[in-house]
Amino acid sequence: MESCRFTAPLWRWQAQDSWFFVTLPEDAAETIRERPRPARGFGSVRVRVHLDGPGPVTVWETSVFPDSRSGSYVLPVKKKVRAAHDLEEGDPLDLMLEVLD
Template identity: 65%
Template sequence: MTTLRFTADLWRWEAQSGWFFVTVGDDASASIREVPRPPRGFGSVRVRATVGGTTWTTSVFPDSTRGAYVLPVKKAVRRAEGLDEGDPADVVLEVLE
């Protein structure tokens, strides 16, 4: 299992204002891309994410406009960790597949 650590600012998706993400860093995105895996919807990759004291299972998605993967950060995580748009988040990702 690959474990990746990075810090990134929380941002709101313009197309759906209720969705928030952090952009996976360039090195971490490259590490995810280099492992061959069967195709999944939208190019997603299953991960276990930890921000602060909150851990959840989700997927990261490739974002061609950013040239990196993005991690959705659900409301319960933002609330538990006191994160608002623009705040930095320390993230640990365990790639599950």
């Protein structure tokens, strides 16, 4: 299982105010692109995410999606996770991503 660690800011999707994402840095996106995997809807890739502090580490499974604007992938960050870590738009998130597919 391949993984990568990075820090990136949380941002709000303007088309849907309640949706928040993190854009993967290029090295993390390259890790995903290089790995062969089955075709999935919207080009999504299943991942397990580890978010470090403040507070305990939170782990969840989701998918990352290709982002045509940045040429990278975006990671959705659900409300439950944002609330548990008191996260707001612009906050840097320390993440470890494990590629599951």
